[in-house]
Amino acid sequence: MAWASVLFLASFSLAAGRSSEVPAPFVSSCGPGVRAFDGLLVQWEAIAGSDYYEVQLLTNATGEAFAIVSTGHTSALVQDVLPDRSYWVRLRAHRAMSPSLGPGTWGPFGQVMQCSVGRGPASAAEQLPKPAQEKTFWLEVLRESEYTIDVDYLGNHNSGSVLGDIAIATSTGSMQPSFFENFTMATLSMFCVEVLEVKVPNTMSTGGDERFADYLSCNYNPDHQAPQCECDNWIDRKIANQDPDPYCHDAYGKPCSYDFLSKCTCSCSDQSRQMSAKYTGMMPVFFSGPSQLGNWYSHPVEAECTEDEAVGSHRKDGSQCTWKRRPDARIFKGFELIEAGWNLTFGHDFKADSAQVLQNVQTFRKVEASRPLRPWKCGTQDTKALVIV
Ligand SMILES: *[C@@H]1O[C@H](CO)[C@@H](O)[C@H](O)[C@H]1NC(C)=O
Ligand SMILES: *[C@@H]1O[C@H](CO)[C@@H](O)[C@H](O)[C@H]1NC(C)=O
Numbered sequence: 001m002a003w004a005s006v007l008f009l010a011s012f013s014l015a016a017g018r019s020s021e022v023p024a025p026f027v028s029s030c031g032p033g034v035r036a037f038d039g040l041l042v043q044w045e046a047i048a049g050s051d052y053y054e055v056q057l058l059t060n061a062t063g064e065a066f067a068i069v070s071t072g073h074t075s076a077l078v079q080d081v082l083p084d085r086s087y088w089v090r091l092r093a094h095r096a097m098s099p100s101l102g103p104g105t106w107g108p109f110g111q112v113m114q115c116s117v118g119r120g121p122a123s124a125a126e127q128l129p130k131p132a133q134e135k136t137f138w139l140e141v142l143r144e145s146e147y148t149i150d151v152d153y154l155g156n157h158n159s160g161s162v163l164g165d166i167a168i169a170t171s172t173g174s175m176q177p178s179f180f181e182n183f184t185m186a187t188l189s190m191f192c193v194e195v196l197e198v199k200v201p202n203t204m205s206t207g208g209d210e211r212f213a214d215y216l217s218c219n220y221n222p223d224h225q226a227p228q229c230e231c232d233n234w235i236d237r238k239i240a241n242q243d244p245d246p247y248c249h250d251a252y253g254k255p256c257s258y259d260f261l262s263k264c265t266c267s268c269s270d271q272s273r274q275m276s277a278k279y280t281g282m283m284p285v286f287f288s289g290p291s292q293l294g295n296w297y298s299h300p301v302e303a304e305c306t307e308d309e310a311v312g313s314h315r316k317d318g319s320q321c322t323w324k325r326r327p328d329a330r331i332f333k334g335f336e337l338i339e340a341g342w343n344l345t346f347g348h349d350f351k352a353d354s355a356q357v358l359q360n361v362q363t364f365r366k367v368e369a370s371r372p373l374r375p376w377k378c379g380t381q382d383t384k385a386l387v388i389v
């Protein structure tokens with residue numbers, strides 16, 4: 001798995017990548033894991049020109065993904081499956097040397113296979129990761145894909161806590177953003193991220209939580225393939241109930257407003273930018289209301305650990321990887337949430353009604369719990385306890 005370490009070849013790969021499509025991978029075997037019951041083992045042949053793969057579990061033979069496992073290897077163990085049943089499985093391959101895991105960097109899906117999980121004791125296959133050398137903590141994050149209706153990943157992207165991301169999905173659901181037709185087709189991916197425990201001094205955006213750097217706005221995405229992050233922008237500062245005026249101004253040096261955002265720039269100190277490029281960024285979000293509606297995060301791509309690096313590893317070039325996405329994620333489509341009762345009464349002007357957001361969080365957790373999988377857990381936390389704030 002080398003996609004993170006080949007970023008410096010991005011300009012070459014853009015030219016090379018577009019001319020060569022990655023073929024679809026096929027499941028070569030699938031079935032119970034090696035030990036008595038440790039999950040569903042899926043294997044495939046390596047695809048030339050690919051460096052990373054995504055295994056999807058589908059709702060039915062022609063349905064949507066509800067869970068994924070991604071890896072640079074040619075097999076994956078899906079640990080959350082239930083015994084004595086079968087799953088619809090398909091794969092896609094990522095084009096080597098692409099600048100990200102984003103839209104346009106993946107080949108087509110291979111054929112759908114039905115895979116049976118053996119009988120076995122129904123004891124939970126604990127997803128306890130290898131203990132890290134360094135002190136770390138776990139973050140459950142949700143991201144709504146942009147510029148694609150496929151699963152998207154975290155490097156140089158923003159995500160939120162479930163509450164924080166559902167707050168923005170609730171408040172912007174009526175817009176027709178350029179990245180999907182409408183909320184019906186939206187894709188939300190829930191990841192579990194292991195974060196190096198650090199103490200970052202003098203932050204502006206974090207509400208004093210020193211485990212995080214200042215949040216960056218990762219909306220700049222010129223060709224959708226190589227997202228970039230920049231100093232926390234005016235709108236995001238408003239959503240965080242901060243006063244943006246000391247940091248942001250329009251082309252004439254005047255305070256910005258909702259009407260003139262295209263000419264609005266914000267500045268961050270050199271120290272703040274350096275820390276945000278190394279560590280997970282965070283800001284609490286409010287959406288103009290009195291109570292906090294979760295957090296938003298920024299995930300700096302250069303600091304992302306590969307699947308074979310332990311969080312906190314120092315690299316030969318002197319950098320350190322400080323966060324790592326667990327290979328498995330849970331996937332949700334907008335129409336599934338709507339069918340389950342998602343409230344589509346929309347907010348506006350980046351406001352959100354907290355009762356409506358909490359209602360949508362409950363709908364989301366209901367759909368999550370209805371999946372034919374073991375209960376979702378992130379780290380040692382039982383995340384269901386975190387629904388109500
Ligand atoms: C397959 O699943 C999708 C949801 O992912 C659903 O819309 C569709 O009706 C299902 N099809 C069948 C034949 O059950
Ligand atoms: C949203 O998109 C779906 C599928 O493309 C379409 O059927 C539906 O009418 C759209 N809804 C709105 C409100 O535009």
Ligand SMILES: *[C@@H]1O[C@H](CO)[C@@H](O)[C@H](O)[C@H]1NC(C)=O
Nearest residue numbers: 343344345353355356357359
């Ligand atoms: C949706 O949310 C709005 C705003 O909180 C609320 O007034 C409305 O009753 C909700 N609709 C449903 C069907 O629950």
